[in-house]
Amino acid sequence: MRDQFLPAFSFQNAIIEPWSLYFDSTIWIVTMGFLVAATCGLIGCFIILRRMALVGDAISHSLLPGITLAFLLTNSRDTLPMMIGAIAAGVVTVALIEAIRQSSRIKPDAAIGIVFSSLFAIGVVLISAYADTVDLDAECVLYGEIGWIPLEDRIVLGGHEIGPLPVIRMAVIGLIALGLLLTFYKELLVTSFDAGLAASLGINPGRYQYGLTLFLSVVIVSSFESVGVILVIAMLIFPGATSMLLTDRLPRILWLSAGFSGLYGLLGFHLATWLDASIAGGMTVVAGIIFTLVWILAPKRGLLVKFVFKSHSKGARTSSIETQAG
Amino acid sequence: MRIFQNRKARNLLAICGFLILCSLSQAAKIGELTDTNWQEQAIEFWTMQQPSVRMAVVGTTLIGLCCGILGSFLVVRKLSLLGDTLSHAVLPGVAAGFLWNASKDPWAIFIGATAAGILGVALVGWIRSTTHLKEDSAMGMVLAGFYGLGITMTTMIQNMAMGNKSGLDKFFFGQASAFNEGDIQLLAIISIITIAILLFFYKEFLTISFDAGFAKGSGMPAKVLHYALMALLAFAVVVSLQAVGVVLVSALLITPAAAAFLLTDRMHWMLILAATFGMLSGVLGAFISYLSNDLPTGPFIVLGATFIFLLAIYLGPRHGILPKALRRRKQRKRIALENTLKAIFHLCERSDFERRVFELNELSRERNISLRQTEREVANLAKAGMASRQSKDSPLEMSAQGRFKLTSSGWLRACEIVRNHRLWELYLTNAAHYRVDHVHDDAEEIEHLLGEHIVKRIEERLQNPITDPHGRLIPSREQVTV
Numbered sequence: 001m002r003d004q005f006l007p008a009f010s011f012q013n014a015i016i017e018p019w020s021l022y023f024d025s026t027i028w029i030v031t032m033g034f035l036v037a038a039t040c041g042l043i044g045c046f047i048i049l050r051r052m053a054l055v056g057d058a059i060s061h062s063l064l065p066g067i068t069l070a071f072l073l074t075n076s077r078d079t080l081p082m083m084i085g086a087i088a089a090g091v092v093t094v095a096l097i098e099a100i101r102q103s104s105r106i107k108p109d110a111a112i113g114i115v116f117s118s119l120f121a122i123g124v125v126l127i128s129a130y131a132d133t134v135d136l137d138a139e140c141v142l143y144g145e146i147g148w149i150p151l152e153d154r155i156v157l158g159g160h161e162i163g164p165l166p167v168i169r170m171a172v173i174g175l176i177a178l179g180l181l182l183t184f185y186k187e188l189l190v191t192s193f194d195a196g197l198a199a200s201l202g203i204n205p206g207r208y209q210y211g212l213t214l215f216l217s218v219v220i221v222s223s224f225e226s227v228g229v230i231l232v233i234a235m236l237i238f239p240g241a242t243s244m245l246l247t248d249r250l251p252r253i254l255w256l257s258a259g260f261s262g263l264y265g266l267l268g269f270h271l272a273t274w275l276d277a278s279i280a281g282g283m284t285v286v287a288g289i290i291f292t293l294v295w296i297l298a299p300k301r302g303l304l305v306k307f308v309f310k311s312h313s314k315g316a317r318t319s320s321i322e323t324q325a326g
Numbered sequence: 327m328r329i330f331q332n333r334k335a336r337n338l339l340a341i342c343g344f345l346i347l348c349s350l351s352q353a354a355k356i357g358e359l360t361d362t363n364w365q366e367q368a369i370e371f372w373t374m375q376q377p378s379v380r381m382a383v384v385g386t387t388l389i390g391l392c393c394g395i396l397g398s399f400l401v402v403r404k405l406s407l408l409g410d411t412l413s414h415a416v417l418p419g420v421a422a423g424f425l426w427n428a429s430k431d432p433w434a435i436f437i438g439a440t441a442a443g444i445l446g447v448a449l450v451g452w453i454r455s456t457t458h459l460k461e462d463s464a465m466g467m468v469l470a471g472f473y474g475l476g477i478t479m480t481t482m483i484q485n486m487a488m489g490n491k492s493g494l495d496k497f498f499f500g501q502a503s504a505f506n507e508g509d510i511q512l513l514a515i516i517s518i519i520t521i522a523i524l525l526f527f528y529k530e531f532l533t534i535s536f537d538a539g540f541a542k543g544s545g546m547p548a549k550v551l552h553y554a555l556m557a558l559l560a561f562a563v564v565v566s567l568q569a570v571g572v573v574l575v576s577a578l579l580i581t582p583a584a585a586a587f588l589l590t591d592r593m594h595w596m597l598i599l600a601a602t603f604g605m606l607s608g609v610l611g612a613f614i615s616y617l618s619n620d621l622p623t624g625p626f627i628v629l630g631a632t633f634i635f636l637l638a639i640y641l642g643p644r645h646g647i648l649p650k651a652l653r654r655r656k657q658r659k660r661i662a663l664e665n666t667l668k669a670i671f672h673l674c675e676r677s678d679f680e681r682r683v684f685e686l687n688e689l690s691r692e693r694n695i696s697l698r699q700t701e702r703e704v705a706n707l708a709k710a711g712m713a714s715r716q717s718k719d720s721p722l723e724m725s726a727q728g729r730f731k732l733t734s735s736g737w738l739r740a741c742e743i744v745r746n747h748r749l750w751e752l753y754l755t756n757a758a759h760y761r762v763d764h765v766h767d768d769a770e771e772i773e774h775l776l777g778e779h780i781v782k783r784i785e786e787r788l789q790n791p792i793t794d795p796h797g798r799l800i801p802s803r804e805q806v807t808v
Contacts, residue, residue, distance in 0.1 A: 048459075048460075048463050051463075053460075053462040053463045053465070053466035054462045054465065054466060057466060061573070100639070103639070104639050104647070105587070105588070106584050106588065107401075107404050107406070110401050110404075110406040110584045110587075112406075112407065113409070113410055113577065113579075113581075114577070114580055114581050114584055114632065114635060117573075117574055117580070117632075118577070118628060120573060120625075121574060121577070121625035121626075121628035121632070122625070124574075124624070125621075125622075125625045125629070228477075231477070233466050234467070234471060234473075234474050236466070237463055237466040237467050237470065238467060238470070241467055245459075271478075272478070276481075276482060277478040277479070277482045277485070278478055280474070281474045281477035281478030281481060282478055283474070284471060284477070284478075285475050287471065288471035288474065288475065291471070295453070295456075295457065301457065306456070
């Protein structure tokens, strides 16, 4: 059974062939993986700093009814209605969590759990009720697949073919994220680390909180097609969390997460090709493996360094006690 | 963004959003059901002649029971989302158990999933204790990382040429009608074990949930108990997967327990209520999904639980939004009434207690409210039997010169309020050393809240005073009680 499950690793099949025989689709799939991970990772760094990781989880689940409703109302899978539905769902989620928290003694973690599961359930019901008309598959939303993104629609600009529509769209959203980040870097930095200081500097922390939430919805909805709503969380948290084990400076964390995103895209694709599995799943597994490696081996705060340092210092202490006693 | 700073507006928005979404899903359901003859299906469900129906009902009831009880411990320990993490983390274990002999063998899946779930919870703890990453990031990583691994494995299984793999997709959204006898046996065993362990170690679990420091101090093995709870939780999650699916198990843990949390302050009542709510939503979900062939069970169980939660949050007798609002309104009304009585007392006092009958416009000036409002206040007083009208106008339309006087019960209540006010002013100046011109506003608030007992103690402490700090007479005890 085991041999059958884990296919033999063939360098030719997993590494060479995708880049020689199917170069045209491989390059776009890897690029798409990188773009999704990098965009999510960029915004994810701030999500981690603000301890909103699980709010991100909630929003990503709640998007399901939002996009389904948008689809049912407009009957199209265009970007704009989907985005509007997603943003509305994100706002409703955050507002509901706040409403439950303020109007009762339910703690925020329970409020998050109740809201996202209810909204997700509504989404699943909507999809299964309109299964004939809705071109959305609940399972597909749960674990999207980069391999399925349509590569046929090429965008042509000034006679030059630039690339497939979904990849270009993701690139544009990534660039917008980058632009917004550069424009509001100082404000985001201050509000993430010290809301009190931000307020005293005349920066409204609440406004940036909601801005970030809205943009998070946009990023999640543009990524769910390729990685699914739950693995978006992986792409949001893993790059930033891994980088934070390596450095404390925010600019370096942002650069490192972009680098890790590239690794996820490339290695995840090859892992999935080898195992004949979902690429999004492969990317997440790679992300998990890289995190584990960094967690153990990180130069300053890795488990290994800590362990060696701890036993070393313990030894030093006992020896100094011994010399004193001697 | 202003709208989010206004609580009322936000609440309204929240309700509207929920109602719209709920009504839409409702419409969807009915539209779906008309072509599958749902009346017959409903009758078939409630008569329970089919063994599959009986199994679905027994299964969802047991699941609701287990999840409700265990979820209560999560909710009071503020660990709700650990349940979410655990339920996602079991997926690779499910896939591994499935691979074990390439069939839906409940025991293999059960063991694999439990191991994966406990490993996931332990990893959250390790990441938290060995890095500076916060708990939410750690949970998010474990949740998504394990889930990604699970998806990789399930897609591998689905792409493999293997015989019976049809059961696996049920683990995403749940299908209670897929229960077979083996599943029910497993469920029953798990439920009995869970309830037995919780009953036997109830005191210990209660202590680590509410005061972990005390538990450690009194020698309880807090870590062992914590992981025992997590193991039970993993059992419950794993057996619930078939009915509600990976994504929505956490709702079954959180929502019934949160609803129970709103209704009571005692842990044993919370456990009983949460178990009841869990069972109710379980049966409800099984019923609705039975009405049509392709309706998944999980979402309806979750929506049933959410419905119960909404009822609890709006109508809960002690903490509910509606009863709270009603209580607040009643109190506002009482305070307005008492303020009117006080104003009448002041009018009376100004005439050296000569006049007993007053005109509405006098009271309106004294209370500083419009004539219409004054009319309403006096009408309220009359309704409470504290005032009687003296003019011959029709009771509905009194003119500005409409006359009224206090009845003896109204007079007593007015004396009481003024007495509370003046005693408190005196207490603040004498005992708390407030300045005389600072005491009025404070007394204005507290006069409505002072009980008989406190008034008596203040009086004793001030040695039965006669005048307040402004030199006015304090209505005496005799005046108030006669």
